[in-house]
Amino acid sequence: MKEGPDIAQIGALIGDPARANMLAALTGGRALTATELAGVGGITVQTASTHLAKLEAGGLLTQRKQGRHRYFTLADEAVARLIESMMGFAAGRGHLRHQPGPKEPALRKARICYDHLAGDYGVRMLDSLIASGSIDAVGDGLALTEKGEGDLKCIGINVGDLRSSRRPLCRSCLDWSERRAHLAGSLGKALLSSFLDKGWARRTAESRSILFSPEGDRQFLKLFPVDP
Amino acid sequence: MKEGPDIAQIGALIGDPARANMLAALTGGRALTATELAGVGGITVQTASTHLAKLEAGGLLTQRKQGRHRYFTLADEAVARLIESMMGFAAGRGHLRHQPGPKEPALRKARICYDHLAGDYGVRMLDSLIASGSIDAVGDGLALTEKGEGDLKCIGINVGDLRSSRRPLCRSCLDWSERRAHLAGSLGKALLSSFLDKGWARRTAESRSILFSPEGDRQFLKLFPVDP
DNA sequence: TTCATAGTTCGATCGTAACCGAAGCATCGC
DNA sequence: GCGATGCTTCGGTTACGATCGAACTATGAA
Incomplete structure (x- = not known):
């Protein structure tokens, strides 16, 4: 109940199919843009954008903007x-x-x-x-x-x-x-x-x-x- | 998208706060009854029952009935x-x-x-x-x-x-x-x-x-x- | 038998979050 | 400057699932 770290948050982050697909794709190691990730998630860019924001807020992803693209990668090796x-x-x-x-x-x-x-x-x-x-x-x-x-x-x-x-x-x-x-x-x-x-x-x-x-x-x- | 195992399912299972609490409690190693688990999850027994059924279907838990109690434990050490x-x-x-x-x-x-x-x-x-x-x-x-x-x-x-x-x-x-x-x-x-x-x-x-x-x-x- | 306790199933409610269309920024190429 | 592209924000819809009351089943006790 009250003891220990909060597993549920990260569980929930990974628990959505679209997000899980994006994370799995990023396990490939290369940085992907929001549009590409929307593709692997099978969703529109708008939806992907909100998902990516959540994943970043949760510390699973980092982004690097480069020109008009945003490249997302897993935050670190632990992820x-x-x-x-x-x-x-x-x-x-x-x-x-x-x-x-x-x-x-x-x-x-x-x-x-x-x-x-x-x-x-x-x-x-x-x-x-x-x-x-x-x-x-x-x-x-x-x-x-x-x-x-x-x-x-x-x-x-x-x-x-x-x-x-x-x-x-x-x-x-x-x-x-x-x-x-x-x-x-x-x-x-x-x-x-x-x-x-x-x-x-x-x-x-x-x-x-x-x-x-x-x-x-x-x-x-x-x-x-x-x-x- | 289509490659690899399905992370989202287990993520979703762990992603619910009530279920996460129950799992964390079971990490203590001892078998707990449905009522006890409802307690640690902060929910009623009915709700706990459906959660436990889902966790069992997902392969995270096993139950052993003994008298009129049902004792739940983590399925194995991997969990x-x-x-x-x-x-x-x-x-x-x-x-x-x-x-x-x-x-x-x-x-x-x-x-x-x-x-x-x-x-x-x-x-x-x-x-x-x-x-x-x-x-x-x-x-x-x-x-x-x-x-x-x-x-x-x-x-x-x-x-x-x-x-x-x-x-x-x-x-x-x-x-x-x-x-x-x-x-x-x-x-x-x-x-x-x-x-x-x-x-x-x-x-x-x-x-x-x-x-x-x-x-x-x-x-x-x-x-x-x-x-x- | 009857009552009490443990648990599941059913039905209905309710909230939240995923989703997309449309509009709004930002950056690039020209 | 202009339009095109990449992405985010906003608003509204929708659907799924968590929740609980109530009814039902099973085991044990008296």
């Missing part, structure tokens, strides 16, 4: 984690939006989760890093090993730079499609960035899925093998 | 984690139910979080276990060491028994009042149970707070010291 964790929970209970099935196979294979790689490929990458001794997994926590730091340098990722940020280097994030952990944190972000930079993969316009090129696919599978 | 994580999130944004202040000091000192100890004492216990080398912390994951297993046996906790359950032994759980981790999982549960069994502490009737006796307080602080 992204909350949304993803709710997705995981919902998926586990069968609260799927439109029934099961290998829906959107591209999305299950590889997609972006705020700023890092998720889906089948995300899970595979973490599994492989653990198997090769680059990352230590204890319970549900992750830590980079010295070997891992060396290996990463070989593929052009300087871990020292990443450590300077306040953000944790490794963090595990639960995947709603695979129901297994994948790598988040600044290292997860750096790895995905490097794949994009190398041209191995690219983001798609309207979806959260990540498309690997044939060559990128080959390189990725070679770099992150899984033993049979 | 408890979801609620606690939302509380942590809400607390971080200042979404407090009734303004700040050292509200309910007893609750901040020690309270139950589903089935384990949270609050100041919960955080202290985990800190101490890590400092003494009983638990390894890697990232945000926890693992019991051999030394820890021995130490626990000395205070009457047989870790072997706990391992048999499918539930993870150690798990870290984020505290909304302290904003730091405390120990959950079957070990967290076992530790709290042992404190209650020993008579060091007892649960209170209507609140989630845990009251330590003077003697229990002394023993607890001696058992889990923190270096200055």
Whole structure:
């Protein structure tokens, strides 16, 4: 009754389908304009505007105006984690939006989760890093090993730079499609960035899925093998 | 729009103040009757009944009828984690139910979080276990060491028994009042149970707070010291 | 059997919030 | 300056859901 923080407010914010859709879309990590968000929410811009104002007042979103556009993003990583964790929970209970099935196979294979790689490929990458001794997994926590730091340098990722940020280097994030952990944190972000930079993969316009090129696919599978 | 699980449903379930209050109360871990839950929700039994039916249909609650009572509990630990994580999130944004202040000091000192100890004492216990080398912390994951297993046996906790359950032994759980981790999982549960069994502490009737006796307080602080 | 307690179902009321059309600002391109 | 585009604010409609009184079912006690 009177004890503790107020869950109901944020629950209600997420509880509206239009808002939930917008938040889910923003989990894709890229900033979206009010009009785009109205599209994903299936509502008019006027309605979207009031929704966005509420979400911002609730601290879930921030906006950045740029010219005559307003770009909305999730307020911070904590929001992204909350949304993803709710997705995981919902998926586990069968609260799927439109029934099961290998829906959107591209999305299950590889997609972006705020700023890092998720889906089948995300899970595979973490599994492989653990198997090769680059990352230590204890319970549900992750830590980079010295070997891992060396290996990463070989593929052009300087871990020292990443450590300077306040953000944790490794963090595990639960995947709603695979129901297994994948790598988040600044290292997860750096790895995905490097794949994009190398041209191995690219983001798609309207979806959260990540498309690997044939060559990128080959390189990725070679770099992150899984033993049979 | 069409991709992924449906967050809005569970958001809406949690989004109603009466339901949120009931869920928060059930985070206390003990089963409550419909009438009791109506009390904490501040509504009549009829209304509570429909709310409870919705929560059950949504997979958040289960009920067990016993005589003419119906006891409701959270469906499983995942629900408890979801609620606690939302509380942590809400607390971080200042979404407090009734303004700040050292509200309910007893609750901040020690309270139950589903089935384990949270609050100041919960955080202290985990800190101490890590400092003494009983638990390894890697990232945000926890693992019991051999030394820890021995130490626990000395205070009457047989870790072997706990391992048999499918539930993870150690798990870290984020505290909304302290904003730091405390120990959950079957070990967290076992530790709290042992404190209650020993008579060091007892649960209170209507609140989630845990009251330590003077003697229990002394023993607890001696058992889990923190270096200055 | 009858009465009391616990809970659900029904029906009706009421408030709130989602929604859109239209109008109002702001910014850009010209 | 002008019109076009992106977004917000206003006003009014509508629909859904939370709420409770009252009636109904189930269990237990006497």
